[in-house]
Amino acid sequence: MKIGLTYTGTPEKHANYERWLKDGKNIEVIKLSAGDNNLTAVDSCDALVLSGGIDIHPSFYGGGEDYSPGISKEGVSWQKERDEFEIKALERAWEQKKPVLGVCRGLQLINVVRGGTLVQDLGMERDERHQYHRKSDMQHGVTIEQGSLLFTISGGGGEANSAHHQAIDQLGEGLRVNCHSDDGVIEGIEWSDQGGKPFLLAVQWHPERMFINGFRDRELYMNIRNRFIEEIKKTIEQ
Numbered sequence: 001m002k003i004g005l006t007y008t009g010t011p012e013k014h015a016n017y018e019r020w021l022k023d024g025k026n027i028e029v030i031k032l033s034a035g036d037n038n039l040t041a042v043d044s045c046d047a048l049v050l051s052g053g054i055d056i057h058p059s060f061y062g063g064g065e066d067y068s069p070g071i072s073k074e075g076v077s078w079q080k081e082r083d084e085f086e087i088k089a090l091e092r093a094w095e096q097k098k099p100v101l102g103v104c105r106g107l108q109l110i111n112v113v114r115g116g117t118l119v120q121d122l123g124m125e126r127d128e129r130h131q132y133h134r135k136s137d138m139q140h141g142v143t144i145e146q147g148s149l150l151f152t153i154s155g156g157g158g159e160a161n162s163a164h165h166q167a168i169d170q171l172g173e174g175l176r177v178n179c180h181s182d183d184g185v186i187e188g189i190e191w192s193d194q195g196g197k198p199f200l201l202a203v204q205w206h207p208e209r210m211f212i213n214g215f216r217d218r219e220l221y222m223n224i225r226n227r228f229i230e231e232i233k234k235t236i237e238q
Contacts, residue, residue, distance in 0.1 A: 005049045013121055047101070049102075050106025064120070110202050119169045143157045158219060207224050211236055
């Protein structure tokens with residue numbers, strides 16, 4: 001089994017995703033990035049994971065540049081080449097009907113590709129609950145919508161980690177919200193109609209860091225990972 005994973009920006013963070021996805025199993029994780037210029041590697045992968053990271057450039061969803069974006073460790077505000085690469089990777093995966101999982105920025109990218117928009121900054125009050133501060137993630141409650149795919153996977157809500165200052169505003173075409181934070185921020189999306197479509201799930205939190213840090217609510221990180229692997233196996237067997 002091969003899973004394509006977009007490069008999140010640092011080797012340490014990328015390794016967190018790899019450990020979570022592999023979980024000691026015989027799974028190969030392929031690094032995908034604009035820097036490696038390996039878009040065609042998507043073709044040999046059985047699924048795609050869109051990782052977290054730097055803000056999506058506002059031009060992709062009609063936003064303005066007059067806000068304070070998150071700054072990467074490299075000191076840059078946006079990376080349009082990454083956006084363009086990952087948009088093409090996502091579209092390629094969908095064309096080939098591969099399962100897709102989005103994390104944080106990955107959720108936002110999926111929404112933008114489907115014609116949705118973003119809240120460019122949650123503001124100071126909400127930042128205190130959602131943004132990455134000091135050396136550790138924030139935490140907050142999440143409520144999962146009954147009848148959603150995410151509810152089937154997780155069985156309910158709980159406490160998730162949080163490290164974002166942007167969120168979904170207008171929802172993209174063909175998507176449904178499956179989860180909110182306890183202060184109303186959209187925390188998860190999936191297809192509004194699952195029929196005839198490849199597996200799609202995206203969450204605003206970071207299950208790969210919940211896995212590393214041993215969070216209590218395993219349903220919000222291990223159940224998601226395990227269901228994703230099951231869906232990949234189904235597509236391989238077809």
